[in-house]
Amino acid sequence: MSAITTVIFDMFNTIAQDGPDHWRQSFVQIIKEQGLDTDPETLRQAWDYGSNNFRERRIDPDGPFISYLDGWADAFARAFADLNLKGDPQAASQQSIEDLGTRPIFPDAPEALSILGQRRRLAVLSNADDAYLNPVVARIPAAFSTVISSEGGQCYKPDARLFEIALNELQADPAECVYVGDKQFEDVKGARGVGMSVVWINRRSEPLNPDLPIPDAEIRNLLELPEILERLS
Structure with missing residues (x-):
């Protein structure tokens, strides 16, 4: 088994929080600012809907790329x-995009990223527009070798092309990379699909879907990740 040199992270609900309460605050603000009844x-x-x-x-790999800004509009x-x-x-x-850029970081993330960054390269690959992904990345105390967004890659996970863009930018072999994300379908x-090992961060204790690929490991928070990577290496 190849040594793990690179850990690639999803962002939202992996490193940064993005729950129903955050979205409710956005809808409250939209209603207030636009005077909606x-x-x-x-x-x-x-x-x-x-x-x-x-x-x-x-x-849809054959359809045109649509950003979150346009899709949500x-x-x-x-x-x-x-x-x-x-x-x-x-x-x-636009209000939703701006609010996403202020999402809080999970408390376990800074320490976990600090530990992991001492021995491995870190990267981000996220379904997101740059307008809200980049402000969140800027608030994370970690040195990411590359940050890939769906907007930048013009496609969405689970499309293999987005993962291949990350591998090309990192000049990395899939066997030396681990991807960490919270969604079984996308992540x-x-x-x-490109040959990476995968760690599923299941913060909400959701059941696995047996009809989808199974992760190599499952964790509840990022502080469990260093030990898992030792097992996968």
């Missing part, structure tokens, strides 16, 4: 129409 939960439910549609369309446009609201979809999407399937 609705409540956060109603708007979120209406927006979810378009957002889920975007989530399905974005992984479309979702807000549909939500406003469904709720008979005269809102500004582009401004709502485990995607990294496995």
Whole structure:
């Protein structure tokens, strides 16, 4: 088995938090700034329909690339129409992007990254627009060799092309890399597709989907990762 020289991380819900409460705050702000006659939960439910549609369309390898900014603007446009609201979809999407850039870092992340960075290269590969990924990366006390976004790669995980971009930039062989992410479909399937080992960070104790690729290891927080990497090396 090859020695692990490089650890590539997903960002949101792996290193940075991105939960329902954070999104609720964004919807509260959107409603307030635009003077919309609705409540956060109603708007979120209406927006979810378009957002889920975007989530399905974005992984079509034959379709055009759509950024989160544009995909979420479309979702807000549909939500406003469904709720008979005269809102500004582009401004709502921009607010969501700005808020994502302020997401807090998980408490375990700085120490774990410091330990890992002493012996291995660190990198980020995330489904994200640069406008909100880069501000989060800038607040993390770690030296990343490269940061790859879906916007930069013009494709979304689990598309193998995004992982191959990271491997090319790192000049690394898949066998010497481990990918760490929180989603079995996007992260485990995607990294496995190019031959990387995968550690699934399962902070919410969710069950594995037996119909999807299984990770090489499962952790609850990033401080468990150094020991896992020793086993995989």
